[in-house]
Amino acid sequence: MQHPVDPSTYDYSDPFGSMAGRSYAHTGSDYIVAYGEVYSVADAIVYHTGWNDGNGNYICCYLPGHDWDGVEGGAYIAYLHLSSINVNEGDSVKQGQKIGVSGNTGSNSRGPHLHVTLSNSDLAYLGLGAKVDPFAYIQARLGFPVPPKPVEPPKPTPVPPTPAGPPTPVKLTPAQQRQAIAKQRQYLKDARTNLANERRLGSRKDERKMAKYREQIARAQTRIKNIRRNGY
Numbered sequence: 316m317q318h319p320v321d322p323s324t325y326d327y328s329d330p331f332g333s334m335a336g337r338s339y340a341h342t343g344s345d346y347i348v349a350y351g352e353v354y355s356v357a358d359a360i361v362y363h364t365g366w367n368d369g370n371g372n373y374i375c376c377y378l379p380g381h382d383w384d385g386v387e388g389g390a391y392i393a394y395l396h397l398s399s400i401n402v403n404e405g406d407s408v409k410q411g412q413k414i415g416v417s418g419n420t421g422s423n424s425r426g427p428h429l430h431v432t433l434s435n436s437d438l439a440y441l442g443l444g445a446k447v448d449p450f451a452y453i454q455a456r457l458g459f460p461v462p463p464k465p466v467e468p469p470k471p472t473p474v475p476p477t478p479a480g481p482p483t484p485v486k487l488t489p490a491q492q493r494q495a496i497a498k499q500r501q502y503l504k505d506a507r508t509n510l511a512n513e514r515r516l517g518s519r520k521d522e523r524k525m526a527k528y529r530e531q532i533a534r535a536q537t538r539i540k541n542i543r544r545n546g547y
């Protein structure tokens with residue numbers, strides 16, 4: 316299998332299933348190629364050629380041996396918007412054989428390009444039947460399990476907003492420092508007294524209360540140390 320035109324012209328911006336600018340999902344793959352030779356993607360039988368208002372000049376080919384998982388009944392490929400058709404209905408064509416020239420025919424075309432539809436229906440040229448992504452289908456058969464995507468510049472890592480830290484404490488005056496230290500000393504004294512009283516209860520002492528008093532002692536000691544060192 317091969318792409319019908321140079322695969323580098325594939326239009327990644329409007330893939331199979333895309334709604335871009337239309338009221339229905341894109342029925343196939345587009346290649347942005349202006350008036351370029353179109354080649355049969357595989358050995359095929361030209362099933363139908365013709366014209367309709369939306370799709371312009373089209374070729375619909377049957378691809379023998381191209382049933383695929385979940386889509387039975389053979390594969391049909393339609394090439395739309397052609398400026399010329401170089402095959403006749405009933406022709407057997409070889410993979411890579413020129414079958415037409417891309418163009419801008421039909422009211423669904425908004426600029427020269429090649430559209431291909433791959434379907435299990437012989438009405439593939441009308442976008443009917445169970446369809447698959449032609450570009451991905453061909454890529455898979457060329458040994459690319461995932462269609463290559465154009466290289467995008469790496470997205471910048473979003474920087475989370477810095478959370479507002481605690482406001483910088485205002486330095487206490489020496490008098491306020493003495494007062495604050497005195498208060499912490501009182502807390503310290505009370506916690507130590509409570510701890511000693513609890514310990515005297517012997518086997519009836521409450522370990523949770525004792526842990527709480529120890530925590531109060533440690534907190535008061537830290538406060539006193541900080542006030543002395545930092546002034547707050």
Ligand SMILES: [Zn+2]
Nearest residue numbers: 343344345430
């Ligand atoms: Zn298209």
